[in-house]
Amino acid sequence: MTSESPTQAPPLTRPSAELDHFAQLYRQMLLIRRVEEESARGYAEGKIGGFLHLYIGQEAVAAGALAALRPDDYVITTYRDHGIALAKGMPARALLAELFGKVTGCSRGLGGSMHMFDKEHHMLGGYGIVGGHIPLAAGVAFASKYREDGRVTLCFFGEGAVSIGGFHEGLSLAALWKLPIVFICENNEYSMGTPLSRSMSVEDVSLKALGYGMDRDRFFAEDVLEVERRIGEAVKRAREHSLPTLVEVRTYRFRGHSMSDPAKYRTQAELDEHKKRDPLHRARTAVLEQGFGDARMEALEKSVEAEVADAVKFANDSPEPTLAELEATTYSGPFAY
Amino acid sequence: MPTLRFREALREAMIEEMERDDRVFLMGEEVGFYQGAYKVSEGMLEKFGTKRVIDTPIAEAGFAGVGVGAAMVGLRPIVEFMTWNFSAVAFDQILNNAAKVRQMSGGQFDCPIVFRGPNASARQVGSQHSHAMEHFYAHVPGLKVVAPAFPADAKGLLKAAIRDDNPVLFMESETLYGVKGEVSDGDAVVELGKATIARPGTDVTIAAYSRMTHVALEAAAVLEKDGISAEVVDLRSLRPLDEGTLVASVERTHRMVVVHEGWPYGGVGAEIADRVQRLAFDALDAPILRVATLDVPMPYSAKLEAACIPQAERVVATVKRLMARGRA
Numbered sequence: 001m002t003s004e005s006p007t008q009a010p011p012l013t014r015p016s017a018e019l020d021h022f023a024q025l026y027r028q029m030l031l032i033r034r035v036e037e038e039s040a041r042g043y044a045e046g047k048i049g050g051f052l053h054l055y056i057g058q059e060a061v062a063a064g065a066l067a068a069l070r071p072d073d074y075v076i077t078t079y080r081d082h083g084i085a086l087a088k089g090m091p092a093r094a095l096l097a098e099l100f101g102k103v104t105g106c107s108r109g110l111g112g113s114m115h116m117f118d119k120e121h122h123m124l125g126g127y128g129i130v131g132g133h134i135p136l137a138a139g140v141a142f143a144s145k146y147r148e149d150g151r152v153t154l155c156f157f158g159e160g161a162v163s164i165g166g167f168h169e170g171l172s173l174a175a176l177w178k179l180p181i182v183f184i185c186e187n188n189e190y191s192m193g194t195p196l197s198r199s200m201s202v203e204d205v206s207l208k209a210l211g212y213g214m215d216r217d218r219f220f221a222e223d224v225l226e227v228e229r230r231i232g233e234a235v236k237r238a239r240e241h242s243l244p245t246l247v248e249v250r251t252y253r254f255r256g257h258s259m260s261d262p263a264k265y266r267t268q269a270e271l272d273e274h275k276k277r278d279p280l281h282r283a284r285t286a287v288l289e290q291g292f293g294d295a296r297m298e299a300l301e302k303s304v305e306a307e308v309a310d311a312v313k314f315a316n317d318s319p320e321p322t323l324a325e326l327e328a329t330t331y332s333g334p335f336a337y
Numbered sequence: 338m339p340t341l342r343f344r345e346a347l348r349e350a351m352i353e354e355m356e357r358d359d360r361v362f363l364m365g366e367e368v369g370f371y372q373g374a375y376k377v378s379e380g381m382l383e384k385f386g387t388k389r390v391i392d393t394p395i396a397e398a399g400f401a402g403v404g405v406g407a408a409m410v411g412l413r414p415i416v417e418f419m420t421w422n423f424s425a426v427a428f429d430q431i432l433n434n435a436a437k438v439r440q441m442s443g444g445q446f447d448c449p450i451v452f453r454g455p456n457a458s459a460r461q462v463g464s465q466h467s468h469a470m471e472h473f474y475a476h477v478p479g480l481k482v483v484a485p486a487f488p489a490d491a492k493g494l495l496k497a498a499i500r501d502d503n504p505v506l507f508m509e510s511e512t513l514y515g516v517k518g519e520v521s522d523g524d525a526v527v528e529l530g531k532a533t534i535a536r537p538g539t540d541v542t543i544a545a546y547s548r549m550t551h552v553a554l555e556a557a558a559v560l561e562k563d564g565i566s567a568e569v570v571d572l573r574s575l576r577p578l579d580e581g582t583l584v585a586s587v588e589r590t591h592r593m594v595v596v597h598e599g600w601p602y603g604g605v606g607a608e609i610a611d612r613v614q615r616l617a618f619d620a621l622d623a624p625i626l627r628v629a630t631l632d633v634p635m636p637y638s639a640k641l642e643a644a645c646i647p648q649a650e651r652v653v654a655t656v657k658r659l660m661a662r663g664r665a
């Protein structure tokens with residue numbers, strides 16, 4: 001370590017491109033937070049049915065990890081998929097319209113909260129069976145290696161998926177075949193209502209990589225830039241050396257598992273402690289401290305509000321799908337009866 | 338036309354399609370260096386290399402899922418199950434991912450994949466290795482299910498399955514791999530969803546598929562000696578199901594027996610009985626009867642196994658029961 005002399009103190013502001021990037025990550029996190037808040041409102045108003053798993057509290061994971069990708073890289077995730085889809089480029093309009101069950105939604109109102117697909121942005125969807133998408137992710141990375149297209153796949157899942165077979169078979173094959181993939185375990189401490197200590201014999205999820213001879217990483221997602229940097233290392237390993245990595249990102253959801261969960265299995269003190277370290281507020285404070293300026297911040301936040309308001313209006317005003325959607329989306333070509 | 342064994346016809350289909358389209362590859366347990374557990378893929382590793390003939394660990398859920406993921410982004414995998422029995426541990430991948438990804442993505446993603454392998458009983462392999470899995474899968478919208486009986490159809494249908502943009506489940510039979518038949522060496526693709534008349538007849542329709550088509554033909558030969566002319570409809574495809582050919586046959590014969598392996602509760606035979614009675618009620622002179630595997634797990638004992646699986650004698654007896662009822 002070298003000590004810094006006063007004359008060589010770092011500048012108070014980052015170079016503008018870097019700060020603009022940081023501000024964009026903050027904007028991404030804020031957009032996710034606001035869309036999720038509107039989702040909760042839509043659910044309360046009866047506009048959203050079924051299951052709704054909110055991403056509030058985990059925004060730094062999606063924003064940071066997806067910033068480490070090229071636009072043509074692939075992403076696939078579990079049912080807590082809104083934040084990931086937005087960070088991959090899905091318009092808020094398509095996401096909210098899907099939640100509202102409208103034909104203008106990303107999946108034409110047929111998928112719902114748990115199935116956010118966007119082919120144009122290479123968002124390969126959210127999946128509702130825990131761990132079931134992890135072999136799929138390996139298959140997507142397999143295709144990239146087969147075609148030598150230089151793309152990387154990010155596969156997200158919760159720590160609750162680590163106990164099921166799909167996780168192990170997916171990692172085992174990815175390691176065996178040296179696939180260009182990053183497995184990101186978003187460890188939010190509870191698989192539904194069960195804390196890690198009651199669901200896994202070894203609480204360090206990243207250790208599972210050892211048995212597969214896979215590289216691993218493990219860190220807290222409090223600083224979105226740190227998430228981007230650490231995931232970036234794994235993405236680089238995948239892209240340049242076609243090697244998989246298991247990354248355990250420790251995070252925390254501020255809401256229940258789904259809208260029907262009052263989260264009585266944890267204390268208010270625990271929740272308050274995590275909220276004090278809210279990565280969204282941390283990013284906002286840091287962006288301002290680095291000289292972004294109040295006026296620009298206000299404009300940025302207003303633009304998010306406008307985007308969200310527009311998306312909610314779009315979702316409200318859009319038509320519902322008709323029965324005609326069903327057969328054509330079940331089979332490619334004639335219906336096989 | 339050259340004469341090929343069933344397994345060679347399958348191999349030719351895969352080789353021709355892999356030569357035609359470099360997105361097609363074969364993946365499964367022992368398909369490469371071992372040359373295939375039942376030698377279906379013999380020689381393919383040498384021809385295409387390890388990039389396109391891929392040995393997998395024993396991880397059906399894993400490699401079935403890998404196939405689905407690869408198909409979603411544009412490859413056209415052929416996934417071999419050493420037997421369809423083992424697809425049970427990959428059931429979630431087929432049911433929840435392969436069959437549903439198109440609909441739950443609003444039509445954005447297709448899943449052009451073929452799952453194939455031997456299905457139903459073999460010889461004394463016991464209860465866990467004798468399942469007729471087509472009944473489970475034909476239930477699922479989003480899937481297609483194919484079960485040929487002859488080498489020419491095996492080749493033509495497999496080529497069609499590989500070119501199809503939907504998940505196609507291709508049911509073979511260990512007991513048919515050695516069966517010989519004439520197979521076109523041209524690009525003879527057989528359209529999915531079309532049944533064929535394996536033997537014309539006038540008194541009763543026997544609907545069957547896969548190995549049971551051969552049992553039905555054996556029964557028809559016996560029945561002919563007793564003066565009963567049985568028409569054998571070889572379904573070839575279970576989903577889509579060619580109800581037009583079934584109805585047309587029943588309109589000629591006025592009686593129907595469905596023969597399949599697998600348990601009688603629900604399943605393909607029940608589906609056919611439902612459709613034919615709905616679509617051709619006035620043509621029927623008697624109830625539609627089914628000959629299925631007995632409603633118990635498959636026993637090991639050779640004698641008991643033979644009693645459980647539909648045999649020609651049971652088909653003959655069932656047809657005679659049906660004829661007697663119609664004439665009474």
